[in-house]
Amino acid sequence: MKERSDGKASGKNITGFLLIAVPSAVVLVLLILAVPYYAGASERISSLYTNLAVPADRALTADIDGYSLNQHRNLAAAKLYLLKQVQAEASFDNQLGEITFPPGPDPHVDLLIAADQKRIKLIRLQMQAKTLRKLRSFNARDLAANAAVEAQVTIIRQDLGLPADSGALY
Amino acid sequence: MSQRDTVQEGHYPYQEPPYAESHYPGGGSYQEAPYREAAYPDDDYPQAFYPEHEEPEAPKPKAKKKKSIDAWMAQQSTNFPRFKRRTIALFFLRLPAFVPWFFILRGWLSLNAKDVLTLSEADVLGTGGEATFLIAVSITPLITLTGARWYAPLRRWYGIFFALIGISDATTAAITTSFSGGVFGRLAGHTFLVTGFLIVLIAIPLLLTANTPAQRKLGTYWKKLQKMTYVIWGFVILHLALLDGLKPFDGPQGDGDPVFHQRFYQIVAISLPLVLLRLPPVKRWVTETRAAGQQWKVWCAIAPMAALYILAFAFIFNEEIFTGLQVMTLHPPAN
Numbered sequence: 292m293k294e295r296s297d298g299k300a301s302g303k304n305i306t307g308f309l310l311i312a313v314p315s316a317v318v319l320v321l322l323i324l325a326v327p328y329y330a331g332a333s334e335r336i337s338s339l340y341t342n343l344a345v346p347a348d349r350a351l352t353a354d355i356d357g358y359s360l361n362q363h364r365n366l367a368a369a370k371l372y373l374l375k376q377v378q379a380e381a382s383f384d385n386q387l388g389e390i391t392f393p394p395g396p397d398p399h400v401d402l403l404i405a406a407d408q409k410r411i412k413l414i415r416l417q418m419q420a421k422t423l424r425k426l427r428s429f430n431a432r433d434l435a436a437n438a439a440v441e442a443q444v445t446i447i448r449q450d451l452g453l454p455a456d457s458g459a460l461y
Numbered sequence: 462m463s464q465r466d467t468v469q470e471g472h473y474p475y476q477e478p479p480y481a482e483s484h485y486p487g488g489g490s491y492q493e494a495p496y497r498e499a500a501y502p503d504d505d506y507p508q509a510f511y512p513e514h515e516e517p518e519a520p521k522p523k524a525k526k527k528k529s530i531d532a533w534m535a536q537q538s539t540n541f542p543r544f545k546r547r548t549i550a551l552f553f554l555r556l557p558a559f560v561p562w563f564f565i566l567r568g569w570l571s572l573n574a575k576d577v578l579t580l581s582e583a584d585v586l587g588t589g590g591e592a593t594f595l596i597a598v599s600i601t602p603l604i605t606l607t608g609a610r611w612y613a614p615l616r617r618w619y620g621i622f623f624a625l626i627g628i629s630d631a632t633t634a635a636i637t638t639s640f641s642g643g644v645f646g647r648l649a650g651h652t653f654l655v656t657g658f659l660i661v662l663i664a665i666p667l668l669l670t671a672n673t674p675a676q677r678k679l680g681t682y683w684k685k686l687q688k689m690t691y692v693i694w695g696f697v698i699l700h701l702a703l704l705d706g707l708k709p710f711d712g713p714q715g716d717g718d719p720v721f722h723q724r725f726y727q728i729v730a731i732s733l734p735l736v737l738l739r740l741p742p743v744k745r746w747v748t749e750t751r752a753a754g755q756q757w758k759v760w761c762a763i764a765p766m767a768a769l770y771i772l773a774f775a776f777i778f779n780e781e782i783f784t785g786l787q788v789m790t791l792h793p794p795a796n
Contacts, residue, residue, distance in 0.1 A: 304742070304745065306742040306746075307740070307742035307743045307745050307746025308762065310737055310742060310743045310746075311746070311747075312762050315763065318765040318766050321769070322769060325720075325721075329721065
């Protein structure tokens with residue numbers, strides 16, 4: 292192709308060059324900013340998990356304490372605390388399902404949700420108890436269900452680089 | 462007519478006149494000129510001798526080099542001499558178009574076992590359709606950038622597969638997804654579904670006319686019809702924007718890479734260089750710079766956008782492979 296020598300043509304060429312160069316410069320800046328952003332992905336996922344786990348743990352601790360206090364003397368109050376536990380766990384599971392985890396912890400998150408669902412099912416069964424003795428008879432199975440949840444939580448926290456949370460469920 | 466005009470041009474420059482008698486110093490023989498040599502002492506032989514004849518220019522090595530990619534691809538392959546290199550390369554470059562169907566096949570054959578189609582068909586066929594469309598619209602800017610045309614048939618190939626994958630996506634979605642409202646609800650029950658359905662509807666006439674007989678029959682109208690691709694392009698961007706809810710960072714949840722995994726951002730990153738390279742001033746600058754032998758300037762100018770384009774495509778391919786494997790192994794995601 293012959294080179295254009297007239298001013299108009301060269302002006303158009305500059306337009307063509309600028310139309311490429313200016314967006315490219317902007318993109319270059321964005322790409323440079325993207326490097327630290329991408330490097331912080333695992334921290335963001337950890338923070339998303341912590342933001343869910345901390346309030347859920349707080350709520351569950353209060354509910355479990357409430358249940359422990361009432362399991363020997365007030366059936367209705369004990370059942371109310373069990374219902375609150377179910378609500379807190381279901382809410383945690385729903386929000387956890389919305390997070391896209393990296394391949395490492397992802398299968399354990401699915402297992403955690405499944406273990407939680409089993410626990411919720413068990414608590415619902417416990418809530419059908421007519422007496423305090425019957426209600427308390429579920430305690431051992433509750434502890435076993437908790438252990439299944441805690442096993443998955445330990446792996447997830449390890450994969451996300453979070454410290455093992457002693458005492459709390461999530 | 463002068464005596465000079467009577468000289469037969471057919472004998473110049475390699476064939477010596479057969480009617481020579483006298484001895485030629487160079488070893489051959491030639492016809493002694495019917496005029497006196499001394500009359501034209503400064504003759505610039507042979508140009509002056511044949512005023513209308515133009516000395517053939519020596520081939521420019523640079524120009525030859527520029528044509529070499531297409532020319533090289535048009536040659537027979539050394540390993541498979543029955544085929545041209547271009548044919549073999551195009552064969553392999555066409556294969557990825559089948560990948561979305563390859564991934565979804567087990568879901569179809571198992572008749573939606575474990576709700577695998579309900580949960581993942583849009584991720585596999587939708588993402589596959591998006592990828593094939595973006596490959597199809599990438600061919601023209603790539604030709605502008607490189608000047609090579611041997612891969613131009615991929616434009617039609619991926620365009621056809623985009624339409625076919627889109628139709629299979631819509632059909633599967635109409636049967637298996639969990640949106641309420643029956644078939645119509647599953648196809649157009651939400652705004653993002655409406656845009657997706659429109660994409661498929663517009664793609665059908667383009668698919669039917671994506672062949673040479675239709676191109677010949679429609680003449681100039683064919684190109685106008687094919688420009689509907691740009692309407693599809695707009696709807697694809699809108700479809701993906703609505704799919705992610707037009708939220709800039711995917712809300713408070715999502716994942717650790719809400720920007721990179723946002724489909725809307727991915728398609729914007731890919732579309733930006735493709736649209737810019739279609740603008741006439743840019744095309745002119747690229748072709749002129751390339752013709753001037755300064756291709757490096759073009760690559761330097763486009764490099765950041767090319768990097769963004771590749772990065773966005775990497776996330777699309779990752780999504781396709783990740784969800785595709787989930788469908789193939791009948792392990793759909795929980796939600």
